[in-house]
Amino acid sequence: MxxxxxxxxxxxxxxxxxxxxxxxxxxxxxxxxxxxxxxxxxxxxxxxxxxxxxxxxxxxxxxxxxxxxxxxxxxxxxxxxxxxxxxxxxxxxxxxxxxxxxxxxxxxxxxxxxxxxxxxxxxxxxxxxxxxxxxxxxxxxxxxxxxxxxxxxxxxxxxxxxxxxxxxxxxxxxxxxxxxxxxxxxxxxxxxxxxxxxxxxxxxxxxxxxxxxxxxxxxxxxxxxxxxxxxxxxxxxPRDIAPADLEAALAGTLDADRIAADLGEAGIDGGAGLVDGLLEEARDHAERRALEDAQRAVVAELGRPTYELPxxxxxxxxxxxxxxxxxxxxxxxx
Known part of the structure; x- marks a missing residue:
């Protein structure tokens, strides 16, 4: 910056x-x-x-x-x-x-x-x-x-x-x-x-x-x-998802069984519908983050002090x- x-x-x-x-x-x-x-x-x-x-x-x-x-x-x-x-x-x-x-x-x-x-x-x-x-x-x-x-x-x-x-x-x-x-x-x-x-x-x-x-x-x-x-x-x-998980979400390779197991440990009955919905949301988020990162690089090239608000x-x-x-x-x- x-x-x-x-x-x-x-x-x-x-x-x-x-x-x-x-x-x-x-x-x-x-x-x-x-x-x-x-x-x-x-x-x-x-x-x-x-x-x-x-x-x-x-x-x-x-x-x-x-x-x-x-x-x-x-x-x-x-x-x-x-x-x-x-x-x-x-x-x-x-x-x-x-x-x-x-x-x-x-x-x-x-x-x-x-x-x-x-x-x-x-x-x-x-x-x-x-x-x-x-x-x-x-x-x-x-x-x-x-x-x-x-x-x-x-x-x-x-x-x-x-x-x-x-x-x-x-x-x-x-x-x-x-x-x-x-x-x-x-x-x-x-x-x-x-x-x-x-x-x-x-x-x-x-x-x-x-x-x-x-x-x-x-x-x-x-x-x-x-x-x-x-x-x-x-x-x-928010940028609290690990880069590796973002890449997996974007590629559609997140482990559905692991997500279902994590939901079960939290006392939530996942079911196929909920897991599929979460996977779709994760992919949408990853796509959005990729677009943001590309535009963040453009902003950095403007040569001005830059501040971010959530x-x-x-x-x-x-x-x-x-x-x-x-x-x-x-x-x-x-």
Missing amino acids: VDADWSRVRLHVVTGKGGTGKSTVAAALALGLASHGQQVLLCEVEGRQGIARMFDVDPLPYAERRIATGLRHDGGPPGVVHALHIDPESALLEYLSMYYKLGRAGRALDRFGVVEFATTIAPGVRDVLLTGKVFEAVQRNSRNKGAIRYDAVVLDAPPTGRISQFLNVNDELAGLAKVGPIRSQADTVMTLFRSPRTAVHLVTVLEEMPVQETADGIAELHRVGLPVGAVIVNQVR RLPGGVDLGGLYELAADLKKQGLA
Whole structure:
């Protein structure tokens, strides 16, 4: 595995192909980072209220809310994870209030539908507003009085296919705003996104299409000058079966009589049907493991620090998130 030092990173952007569990990984990473008494903000920008569902809390407003405590570390007190659901309309109203003092006037624009019009007709502006709020959370200033100063911000970002477009807001605005405050904000945001304080982590599973999309995503991020972080391999199957037994299962040469005898010693009436079913499941598992090992080799060739998270048999609940957070902490990402 490629060694990495993430201590300088303040903004962890988590992306991945749909179905790989990027939101789960982002939440686990936030919990893992919230140690040594650190304050961590977990943000989402896709409007799905995924954070609220994962942490079993009410739908999040456009406000930073404390949702969990982080992992304990070396006997020290845990940190705190806050969450923020960012929508472009609220981000624009906050921007107008902070920089132009348009409190009531901004809300009037919202009632007249001007905000929705502006963020719909110009998608580039929408992304500037979303990323601008993330930037503000990372680099707090005196305009946001009394706001928490975070040690780290984790962004549950759009999928890999859109991540470079989402983060590379300068290019999105090239034909729309060459000067002015929106362009100035985009330029300021890009100074953070292209700095060592940002890392874009890519989540995948050990299947051909997600791994290929991860490779394509890394190449595209490099092309636009955005900092590539780690590759996080999610939903990895248990590897507690000996290689020789896996080979035998794949070849169909497992000893059926021995399996039946083992079942009998455990007090289970095997019967031919049960033994045959177990042999079929063993073959399916061995085939899946062989495919995973082939894709693991492809991931290793990507040249990025790589971390693996197990498939949780009971599904992902809050306890499962803490398990994954502990794994990321142990492996050195959090």
